[in-house]
Amino acid sequence: MKFFFPDSQDQIDPSFDFISEERSIYRVRQRDDHYAHEALRASPFDGLLVSKAIVDGLPGAAGKYTAPQRQRLYRVGVRDFFRLDERHDRRLETMGDCGAFTYVRDDVPPYTADEVVDFYEGCGFDLGISIDHVILGYDKTADTDASHPHRDGWQQRQQITLELAAEFRSRARARKARFTPVGVAQGWSPTSYAASVSALQKIGYSRVAMGGMVPLKTPDILACLEAVNVVRKSSTQLHLLGISRCENVEAFAANGVTSFDSTSAFRQSFKDDHDNYYALDRNYSALRVPQVDGNPKLKARIRAGQVSQAQAIKLERQCLQAVRRYDTGTVTIETVLELLREYDQLCDGRKDRTASYQQTLEAQLWRDCQCGLCESAGIEIALFRGSERNKRRGFHNLHVFRQRLARELEGTAA
Amino acid sequence: MTTSRRRGDLTSPPIEQELRLPALQVRQGPNRILYSFAVDGKELPRFATVSRIRRDTDAGIQGYQRPEVLSHITSIRKYLESEDPMIPNAIVIAFDKRVLFEPSGPADAYACPGTLVIPIDDQGADADKPGWVVDGQQRCAAIREARVESFPICVTAFITESDAEQRSQFILVNSTKPLPKGLIYELLPSTVGALPVALQVRRFPATLLEHLNYDSDSPLQSLIQTPTTPEGVIKDNSILRMLENSLSDGALYPYRYAGTGEGDVDSMLAMIKDFWTAVRDTFPSAWALPPRRSRLMHGVGIIGMGYLMDAIGDRYAHIRTPTVDDFRYELDEIADVCEWTSGTWRFAPDHHRKWNDLQNTPGDIRLLSNYILGEYRVQTMGRRVRRQQRA
Ligand SMILES: [Zn+2]
Numbered sequence: 001m002k003f004f005f006p007d008s009q010d011q012i013d014p015s016f017d018f019i020s021e022e023r024s025i026y027r028v029r030q031r032d033d034h035y036a037h038e039a040l041r042a043s044p045f046d047g048l049l050v051s052k053a054i055v056d057g058l059p060g061a062a063g064k065y066t067a068p069q070r071q072r073l074y075r076v077g078v079r080d081f082f083r084l085d086e087r088h089d090r091r092l093e094t095m096g097d098c099g100a101f102t103y104v105r106d107d108v109p110p111y112t113a114d115e116v117v118d119f120y121e122g123c124g125f126d127l128g129i130s131i132d133h134v135i136l137g138y139d140k141t142a143d144t145d146a147s148h149p150h151r152d153g154w155q156q157r158q159q160i161t162l163e164l165a166a167e168f169r170s171r172a173r174a175r176k177a178r179f180t181p182v183g184v185a186q187g188w189s190p191t192s193y194a195a196s197v198s199a200l201q202k203i204g205y206s207r208v209a210m211g212g213m214v215p216l217k218t219p220d221i222l223a224c225l226e227a228v229n230v231v232r233k234s235s236t237q238l239h240l241l242g243i244s245r246c247e248n249v250e251a252f253a254a255n256g257v258t259s260f261d262s263t264s265a266f267r268q269s270f271k272d273d274h275d276n277y278y279a280l281d282r283n284y285s286a287l288r289v290p291q292v293d294g295n296p297k298l299k300a301r302i303r304a305g306q307v308s309q310a311q312a313i314k315l316e317r318q319c320l321q322a323v324r325r326y327d328t329g330t331v332t333i334e335t336v337l338e339l340l341r342e343y344d345q346l347c348d349g350r351k352d353r354t355a356s357y358q359q360t361l362e363a364q365l366w367r368d369c370q371c372g373l374c375e376s377a378g379i380e381i382a383l384f385r386g387s388e389r390n391k392r393r394g395f396h397n398l399h400v401f402r403q404r405l406a407r408e409l410e411g412t413a414a
Numbered sequence: 415m416t417t418s419r420r421r422g423d424l425t426s427p428p429i430e431q432e433l434r435l436p437a438l439q440v441r442q443g444p445n446r447i448l449y450s451f452a453v454d455g456k457e458l459p460r461f462a463t464v465s466r467i468r469r470d471t472d473a474g475i476q477g478y479q480r481p482e483v484l485s486h487i488t489s490i491r492k493y494l495e496s497e498d499p500m501i502p503n504a505i506v507i508a509f510d511k512r513v514l515f516e517p518s519g520p521a522d523a524y525a526c527p528g529t530l531v532i533p534i535d536d537q538g539a540d541a542d543k544p545g546w547v548v549d550g551q552q553r554c555a556a557i558r559e560a561r562v563e564s565f566p567i568c569v570t571a572f573i574t575e576s577d578a579e580q581r582s583q584f585i586l587v588n589s590t591k592p593l594p595k596g597l598i599y600e601l602l603p604s605t606v607g608a609l610p611v612a613l614q615v616r617r618f619p620a621t622l623l624e625h626l627n628y629d630s631d632s633p634l635q636s637l638i639q640t641p642t643t644p645e646g647v648i649k650d651n652s653i654l655r656m657l658e659n660s661l662s663d664g665a666l667y668p669y670r671y672a673g674t675g676e677g678d679v680d681s682m683l684a685m686i687k688d689f690w691t692a693v694r695d696t697f698p699s700a701w702a703l704p705p706r707r708s709r710l711m712h713g714v715g716i717i718g719m720g721y722l723m724d725a726i727g728d729r730y731a732h733i734r735t736p737t738v739d740d741f742r743y744e745l746d747e748i749a750d751v752c753e754w755t756s757g758t759w760r761f762a763p764d765h766h767r768k769w770n771d772l773q774n775t776p777g778d779i780r781l782l783s784n785y786i787l788g789e790y791r792v793q794t795m796g797r798r799v800r801r802q803q804r805a
Contacts, residue, residue: 309481
C-alpha cells in the first residue's frame with residue numbers, strides 16, 4: 001500500500017529561530033527550505049502528488065507557485081524540483097493530477113487533454129491522472145429513479161470524465177508519453193462507480209483512481225469498492241483520491257487498492273481545534289500561544305483600544321517562557337496552565353482548554369519521538385503558533401500516520 | 415472636553431524624582447517654543463507614553479496613536495542591534511505643564527541653553543506620565559525591546575495641555591509623502607550597514623542593476639530608467655524583477671552566497687551581459703525603443719526573456735557558462751515567433767494577440783513567458799531528435 005502526499009508547497013525554514021522568531025533574511029523560499037521528506041528522519045510517504053491547479057493556477061486565479069518557481073519546475077522537472085533523488089533509502093514516486101476540486105463549480109474542466117499531457121510529460125511524472133470532473137453527491141436512488149433531481153448532472157459529469165479519460169490516453173500514446181496514465185472513476189453509487197471502472201478498463205487503463213470519495217462515509221466507500229471488485233480485472237490497481245482512514249486500510253487492500261493520498265494528518269496540525277498533535281494511540285491538543293501580531297481577532301481588539309497591546313505582549317511572552325521552563329523542569333505544570341488560560345481568555349476565551357493541555361504537557365510527546373523534528377524543536381513543536389511550528393508538527397503527524405499505517409498493515413501483505 | 419488624564423490633580427502623590435536634562439530652548443514664533451535634548455531611549459518610558467486611539471464610554475474619541483506595528487518594530491530593533499546604528503531624526507514629545515525649563519545661559523534671537531526638568535514617578539500609571547509620544551512610537555518601542563545597553567536619542571518637545579494640538583502635530587508629522595521607489599533603488603548600492611529587511615535584500619539586485627546601466631561593456635548601458643538616467647527606456651523595476659527571479663530560481667542562483675545575500679558579481683554580470691548582448695544582436699530593430707514601440711523593452715519582454723536566460727543557462731549548466739555565441743545560437747530558435755514591434759503573437763491556434771496588446775500584468779507576463787519557453791523547449795527537443803536521427 002503506497003501513501004502519496006499531495007504537495008501544496010508546504011516546507012519549513014531550517015533557519016527559523018524559535019526564541020527570536022527570526023529567520024535568515026537571505027533565505028530563498030523553497031530552495032533553502034525543507035520538505036517533509038527532507039526534514040524527517042525517514043520519508044513519511046512513498047510519493048508526491050502534484051496538481052496542475054496548484055502549480056499553474058486556473059484561468060484567472062494564481063496557483064501556489066510563484067512564476068519563477070513554476071518556470072523552474074518546468075525546466076528541471078519534478079524530481080529535481082522536489083529534490084527527490086537526494087534521499088537514497090528508497091525511490092519516491094511522483095503522480096500528477098489536475099486538482100479537480102479547484103474547478104468543481106465549473107461546468108467543464110478548464111484543461112484540454114493535450115495541456116495535461118504537456119504538464120505531466122514536461123515535469124517528468126511517473127504517473128499521470130486523467131482530467132476528471134468531481135460528482136458532489138452520493139445517492140443510490142439516482143441509479144434507477146429517472147426523476148432524481150441530480151441524475152442528469154451526475155451522469156453528465158461521469159460522461160465528461162470518461163470521454164476525457166479516453167482522449168487523454170490516446171493523446172498520451174500518440175505522443176509516446178513516458179508516464180503511466182491513470183484513469184479516474186467518478187460515481188454516485190456502488191453501481192455507477194463499478195460502471196466507470198469497467199468503462200476505464202475497456203479504454204485500456206490498468207490503473208484507476210477513485211475520485212469524489214472524500215465526503216463519503218466509510219461503509220459507503222467500502223460498498224463502492226466491493227461493487228467495483230466484481231468488475232475489476234485482477235491486474236487493475238486502484239488509487240483512492242484524498243482518503244486516509246488508516247483503520248480501514250486492510251479492507252481497502254483486499255479490494256484492489258494499492259495506493260491512496262491524503263493531506264489530513266498534516267493539515268490537522270493547524271486546522272483541527274483539538275486533535276492536532278499525533279501520538280501512536282491517540283491525538284493530543286497543541287498548546288495555543290498565538291502571536292499578538294498574527295491573531296486577527298486580537299489585533300482588531302487592540303486596534304479598537306479594547307485590549308491593551310502591552311498587556312497582550314506581556315502575557316504572550318510569559319506563556320512562552322513558562323512553557324520552556326516547564327520543559328526544563330523549573331516551572332510547575334499549574335503555573336503553565338494558569339498562564340495559558342489567562343492568555344486564552346484575552347485572545348478568545350470561549351472555552352477552557354486546561355484539561356486537554358494538561359494531558360499534552362504530561363505526555364511530553366516531543367521527548368521520545370524519533371521523527372527527527374521533535375528532537376530539534378523540543379516543546380516548541382507542541383505550540384499552536386505560526387506556520388513554522390505548526391508545519392513542523394504537521395510533519396511529525398505525517399511520521400506518526402506512517403507508523404499507524406504500518407501497524408494496520410502488519411499481518412496483511414502490504 | 416472629556417479627558418481621562420488626571421494631570422496636575424491635587425490628589426496625586428507628591429513627585430519623588432525628577433530628570434534634569436541639558437536642553438536647548440528654540441523660539442520658532444511668538445507663541446511657539448520647542449525644546450531639543452538627548453536622552454537614553456531606554457529611559458523614555460519612564461516619562462513618556464503613547465496615547466492610544468479608542469472611544470470612551472460616551473463614544474468620544476480618545477488618544478490618537480495606532481497600536482505598535484510589531485513587524486516594523488522588529489525591523490528597527492534589528493537595525494539597532496546591528497553594528498554602529500544611528501537614528502538621526504528626533505522623536506517628538508508633547509509635555510504637559512509639569513515640565514519646566516530653567517535657562518542657564520545667554521539667549522540669542524531664537525535659542526537659549528538650559529535644563530529641562532521632567533518629573534518622574536516610576537510607580538505612576540501610564541496615563542499620569544508628563545509626556546506623550548507624538549512621533550516615533552515604533553522607534554521608542556524598538557529601543558525599549560532592543561538587546562542593547564542604552565541608545566541615546568534626540569528628542570524635540572513642546573509643552574501643551576491640549577489634546578487637539580497633539581493630534582494635529584501627529585497628523586502633520588505622519589502624513590509626509592514616502593520617498594519614490596526609484597530614488598531608493600538608485601541609492602541602495604552605495605549604502606553601507608543595516609537597512610530594513612525589504613531593502614537589504616534588494617541591495618544586491620540594485621547593485622547588479624547599477625553595473626548593467628553604467629558599465630561601458632553593458633548592452634543595457636543607459637537604457638534603464640532611473641532618477642539620474644531619465645532617458646532610459648526600460649523601467650528599473652522590470653530589470654530588478656528579472657534579476658530577482660533569476661537569483662532565486664534561475665541561472666544566477668548558483669553564483670549567490672547563501673549567507674550574505676550577495677554573490678559572485680563578476681560571473682553574474684558576465685552571464686547577464688552576454689545574454690542581453692545576444693538579445694540585442696538577435697532583435698536589433700526592437701532594441702532601445704520605448705516600451706510603447708517595442709514589447710522587448712517592456713516589463714513583459716524583459717521578464718519573459720529573463721526566464722529564457724535561465725532556461726539556456728540550465729541547458730548549458732553541465733557543459734559551460736554560455737557565451738554570447740551560445741546565447742545567439744539558442745535565441746535563433748525562437749526569433750521567428752517573436753513579434754516585439756509589429757504583427758501578431760500566435761500563442762495557440764485559437765489565441766492570437768496583437769503585438770502591442772500585451773501589458774505589464776502577471777497574466778500577460780505569464781502568457782508570453784510560457785509561450786517563449788514552450789517554443790524554446792519544442793525547438794531544442796526537435797534539435798535533439800534531428801541530431802539523434804543524423805547519428
Ligand atoms: Zn515527532
